[in-house]
Amino acid sequence: MKILAQVVAFALTIAAAVSASAGQGHKTQILWHQIPFFQGGDLGQYQITMQQDRDTVRKMLFSELMTEAQKLAESGASVEKMLVPMANILMEFDELHDRHKQIDSKNIGYSLEQQFKAEIGNLFIENDIRDYDRKLEIASGKNALLVEETIAQLRATGFDEAKIRSMLNELDYTAYGTFTSIGKGVFQVNVHLIGYRSGIYRSFTATGRLTEALSEVARKVFDHFQKNTYPDWENPLKTLxxxxxxxxxxxxxxxxxxxxxxxxxxxxxxxxxxxxxxxxxxxxxxxxxxxxxxxxxxxxxxxxxxxxxxxxxxxxxxxxxxxxxxxxxxxxxxxxxxxxxxxxxxxxxxxxxxxxxxxxxxxxxxxxxxxxxxxxxxxxxxxxxxxxxxxxxxxxxxxxxxxxxxxxxxxxxxxx
Incomplete structure (x- = not known):
């Protein structure tokens, strides 16, 4: 029931989006709203990069602790009694850093997906492109109650599998992304589009700080669909x-x-x-x-x-x-x-x-x-x-x- 509900909701979303774009002089390309991002590349290199970042902070923290310890020693405090607390502070920092790294790595894919969609949306706003001029649309879901009601209606009138399949065929693209750390806070971000019916594969890439690279790759996807289409180049020297x-x-x-x-x-x-x-x-x-x-x-x-x-x-x-x-x-x-x-x-x-x-x-x-x-x-x-x-x-x-x-x-x- 749950899977069927998702399929029907998906079909309704696609049909609504296509209907909204009809009669505007162009067919809006529909991109399925789920765009997962996967971490790629050499995990060992990624860990080395993260380790270097942590070590830098640890050195700064250790330096500050030693400065304070020297001040305490000059005032007559026992240095030996301070060694254990200082070591515990560094260990707690390492644990906290690793815990945050795991949390960030776990949730980064979802964050990139939402940020990518937001970047696409901002490009439409920044370029003053109204809804009727959009050539790319990211499909959105329907609420569960509407889906259940629709399924009930379909069952009452007869479930037409061919009709649902034809509605699904209105989908143009699905997409997924990858991101790879290449060291020193620099990432390569890729977004891959697959034509739902044609099977055509397109890939867009950008390199830089993570948010910068994501913004650039979103712009490339936006340009691919939204830029004006000009006549093909014609060979002016066909006899040569x-x-x-x-x-x-x-x-x-x-x-x-x-x-x-x-x-x-x-x-x-x-x-x-x-x-x-x-x-x-x-x-x-x-x-x-x-x-x-x-x-x-x-x-x-x-x-x-x-x-x-x-x-x-x-x-x-x-x-x-x-x-x-x-x-x-x-x-x-x-x-x-x-x-x-x-x-x-x-x-x-x-x-x-x-x-x-x-x-x-x-x-x-x-x-x-x-x-x-x-x-x-x-x-x-x-x-x-x-x-x-x-x-x-x-x-x-x-x-x-x-x-x-x-x-x-x-x-x-x-x-x-």
Missing amino acids: TWMPMPVNPERAETGYSYSEAQTYCKMRGYRLPYSREILLAESGTQYKEGGIQALSLYTAVPVADQRYVAMQHWLTPGHEIYTGGAVQPQHASMRGQFWCVKGEVGTDVLYIEKVFKLIREYRSSNHDVYRALETIRYFYGDFGATETFFAGTKLLRIYENNDQALAVLKKNGIKL
């Missing part, structure tokens, strides 16, 4: 196939020269990428179709770009503030990591390359054309394009809009 550089631990730090990278790609039927291609690909990350591993800051990647001079160029992410642009010509004995790519070059890449070819041709001979080309770069959003730039020692400024720039190019018989 990427190939990483060879795996060679000895080259991980020294890197490869431009010629080595170019030769490696060419011999396998690939080419070096253009900067626009590789930056778009890394935005997808190595975990999404068409994406690649993120480029490391302050490294160099050989690219096929030809900019103000016709020579080998490198993409140097993170160096823009020092170099004036993300793409720089070869200097000294430059080396770095690289990617190879196979596929048709995009029209936007070819367009910018054509602009730079004209810049190399007119940069010194015709400042009006050069100014028009830099204007086109600026409004196109090319890397490193600015409103002002130098032509030799002369400072130039872009035209007011793209139409003026195109008119100058047309006047000089240039068509992009």
Whole structure:
């Protein structure tokens, strides 16, 4: 009877929560209200940590007792008669400490469960999220009298097991937590969610002081459900196939020269990428179709770009503030990591390359054309394009809009 009552109460709670969220533009995810927390990790290490904490306090207590004993001895009291009472005080402290530790360890799971729920609730309040906008709801129980009445009604009208099962299927997630001491008062707290119907397992973790770690992991769970869902990343370069550089631990730090990278790609039927291609690909990350591993800051990647001079160029992410642009010509004995790519070059890449070819041709001979080309770069959003730039020692400024720039190019018989 007791188990049946709990099941029916659970079903009623879930059905009520789902009904309350209907028609709000999203389905509220229901999380079962019992979220047990289990202590994990190396118990021996945990005891050592606790022992160290106790020893610290004992040393302080012992120091204070010795100070008082010295004062009493100086006033003529017998030190020998004080040794036994002092030892008893320390023993009582140890017993009291161990007793409190056992009580705290016994009740900590329940405390963490309630604190976790409170943290979730506070996040809804702090972010001014009203009930109708909640995407996560923690189910709550019903009182025993209501449950008994409901069971009586079900028995009188016929107990429909399939109906109860369908009500239970409205549950979305169950959860449990673990906490592990990693020493010096620092804990790792984990919350694990299991999809009731899908079986999907999700885990969230945070490290810090116990209450701080619990607060952080609650925020992660809250964000997972409540944050806006944005459209999936779409591969902008679907015609390209990427190939990483060879795996060679000895080259991980020294890197490869431009010629080595170019030769490696060419011999396998690939080419070096253009900067626009590789930056778009890394935005997808190595975990999404068409994406690649993120480029490391302050490294160099050989690219096929030809900019103000016709020579080998490198993409140097993170160096823009020092170099004036993300793409720089070869200097000294430059080396770095690289990617190879196979596929048709995009029209936007070819367009910018054509602009730079004209810049190399007119940069010194015709400042009006050069100014028009830099204007086109600026409004196109090319890397490193600015409103002002130098032509030799002369400072130039872009035209007011793209139409003026195109008119100058047309006047000089240039068509992009």
